[in-house]
Amino acid sequence: MATELLLNKRLSRRTLNSLGRHAITTVDQVVEAYPERLLKLNGVGMTVLRDIERTLLPGQQFQPDSGRYKAWSEETSSYSNTDSAQQKK
Numbered sequence: 001m002a003t004e005l006l007l008n009k010r011l012s013r014r015t016l017n018s019l020g021r022h023a024i025t026t027v028d029q030v031v032e033a034y035p036e037r038l039l040k041l042n043g044v045g046m047t048v049l050r051d052i053e054r055t056l057l058p059g060q061q062f063q064p065d066s067g068r069y070k071a072w073s074e075e076t077s078s079y080s081n082t083d084s085a086q087q088k089k
Helices: 011-021 027-033 036-040 046-056 066-072 081-089
Strands: none
Touching: 027 036, 027 046, 036 046, 036 081
């Protein structure tokens, strides 16, 4: 039963809403979907994923190799608008 704990009040409201829209309500469901399936869900991005990691999966941190989440790598502490503008050119 402990692994089926409801997520209520353990995560931020934003994270709970994002997961709830996809009927993810237990820790087991989150762990099973982490990280790739979670990131494919509408409304779940790196901010929600980091909240999940911080609260439910301490010590784990998904590090995308490339693509849209590249700015969130460990080497980059914050997203730079100038980098984004240069990439679009």
